[in-house]
Amino acid sequence: MTGAPKRIVVIGGGVAGLATAALLAEDGHDVEVVEKNEQPGGRAGSWSRDGFRFDTGPSWWLMPDVFDHFFGLLGTTTAEQIDLRRLDPGYRVFFEGHDESIDIMADESVNRALFDAVEPGAGVAFDEYLASARHAYDLAVQRFLYTNFDSPRAFLGRDVLANAPRLAALLVGTLDKHIAARFRDRRLRQILGYPAVFLGSSPDRAPAMYHLMSLLDLADGVRYPDGGFTRLVDALVRLAEQRGVRIRTSTPATAILTESRRPTSPARRRRPAVSGVEVRTPGGGTEIVPADIVVGAADLHHVETRLLPPELQTFPQRWWDRATSGPGAVLVYLGVRGPVPELQHHSLFFTEDWTANFDSIFEKPTRIPTPASLYVCKPSATDGSVAPADHENLFILVPVPADPGLGRGGIDGTGDPLIEQTADHAIEMVARWAGVPDLADRVVVRRTVGPADFVTDLNSWSGGALGPAHTLRQSAFLRAANRSRKVSGLFYAGGSTTPGIGLPMCLISAELVRKRVRGDRSVGPLPVPEAVVSRSGT
Missing domain, CATH: 3.50.50.60 (FAD/NAD(P)-binding domain)
Known part of the structure; x- marks a missing residue:
């Protein structure tokens, strides 16, 4: 000091x-x-x-x-x-219009083979994509993430200057176009594009520089802290x-x-x-x-x-x-009686028309997408402390507009009507796509959270879930x-x-x-x- x-x-x-x-x-x-x-x-x-413990955020x-x-x-x-546990599979993806789900594994070579199986020849593109992502990630860590940009050295380093044209292209281009130039299959494009949501954005709004995010799950793997x-x-x-x-x-x-x-x-x-x-x-x-x-x-x-x-x-x-807010969210915490083996620790549900999905959230007038791409976490797949025996702990996140006017959530269906309706649609969608027809009937604990709750609980700007x-x-x-x-x-x-x-x-x-x-x-x-x-x- x-x-x-x-x-x-x-x-x-x-x-x-x-x-x-x-x-x-x-x-x-x-x-x-x-x-x-x-x-x-x-x-x-x-x-x-009632014996369930839910992580309410990350x-x-x-x-x-x-x-x-x-x-x-x-x-x-x-x-x-x-105590960290490495998840394998890292996550499962369900796609609208496809009966088969795809599991992303903890091994980069296995994921490469998966890409090649889904789209012949995509394995080579996978290697090139991750090599570029690794290079961009290393450059970001050394030059852009751990700096306050209060020194010219952040911009004038030899590695930055040597990569200036490439960096410019990655900043100006969008992530979805960067992916589309390398992969044809919609499912692979969505697997590579969804990390934009972690950034509070969408693949057609986030700079292509953020293709570096795919290195994290496809090569580096996903972990879970035991106990939540x-x-x-x-x-x-x-x-x-x-x-x-x-x-x-x-x-x-x-x-x-x-x-x-x-x-x-x-x-x-x-x-x-x-x-x-x-x-x-x-x-x-x-x-x-x-x-x-x-x-x-x-x-x-x-x-x-x-x-x-x-x-x-x-x-x-x-x-x-x-400024542009990231999305809001409807969160649904469910305690479910009996096993739900159809879901992994992390499961993603992607609608076919992503453009319409994200435009509903970010373009005015905003509205809750129908159907909405969503995310489900089942920590009870890994951690026995988060649910009673013979029960599952499910957390559903539905990205929605950052609009407190959509309302608040509540316990056992007592939230505002639009929030509860969104939760009902999400539960029905998970049940149908994953093949768990009696999911709603097995719910024994239910709580919802809406954008207005983010304002009350976290002083969140515009009710955004992320920032x-x-x-x-x-x-x-x-x-x-x-x-x-x-x-x-x-x-x-x-x-x-x-x-x-x-x-x-x-x-x-x-x-x-x-x-x-x-x-x-x-x-x-x-x-x-x-x-x-x-x-x-x-």
Whole structure:
């Protein structure tokens, strides 16, 4: 650490907030986290009923190298904190108009053979596609993900300049066209295109650069933390508290406080600086938490437009009016009596007309797609702790427009009519496509969540389930920066800012804040202690 320890307040106890707090406390700072909800975790939450335990948010463990690197910065390893299981198959895909599903396996060579079997000759294209994805991924990690773009070195590195024409083409072209130029079969195109949804976008809206995502599942594999994704939250809380971080739940931030600073010369005007955070205490009172630095790790729209006065907003409402949200979601948590072997741990259901599906979500006037492509998670396939014996735990996600007006969910069918209707359609579609005709009759626990719940529970902009979409003008250095231009000492972490959406990106965003606080303008990941590297074997 350079300089004296700072008093730091982190707003938001989700994955990004906890990770940021742990890294800053590791540097010797005095860190306090204030979280509005009763439990930390944010989107990576948990809900239990009648012996079922549901992860309420993230369910795919991808980019294991990012987790390994993050834990390494704290002097530990992923294996020491979390028991990961590699899924094989990684996931199953059902396609409208095809009776046969396709399983994506944990072995790259097996997946290559699968592509060749579905479309003769596609194995060669598969090799070339993944080679390009691997190259793009390595370049992204070394140059674009772990940088705040506050140094020309991010753009002028020898590897960046050598690949400039190729990078330009990947940024300007769309993912769907990149895939279509190499594969003919619709099923293969959809398998390669669906990761765009992880980015809050669609294959025809996401830059072709994101073909790198296919490396993660087709070659690197999919993992699952035994006990569920709350194991990650537990690890972050444990590591943060071991370093002295104070985590206060049921304590929403109500304002970021600032103070004026005297300019160093009459000709120079200095920005206001953070002085603290006003919070509402569990008892209903108000408290001022002093701070030299504030990290807004909650939804960036909420932090900027609700916690700061208009004149101090770097991203005011007019900025958000021009921005593109990722999709909203209807979530359905189901406890099901008896086995459902037709589904894997992860199952994807793809409609034939993707263009119409995604246009319904992103183009105005928006509407809930019918039928809607959707995702089903069955963690009970891997983890016996999430459901009673002889029962299954199912989580269904239906991408919908980011529109709180669609309504809220509820327990046992008590949600708003459109949300419950969407859930009914999803259950019926899964039952029909997967061949489980009595699925609805076997449901013993049911809860739904709608876009309005994301606003209430997470202060989510527009009711989005993920955050701002990864379109060209909302990616890399064009995404909302993680530092206020109006207030000194105010930084941002999480999916709304750089580098973007997803658990790995939230961990990287924490490291980027650490760099800001340190005044570190380096490009690429920070070094991990040698002792940890040798212990982890990486």
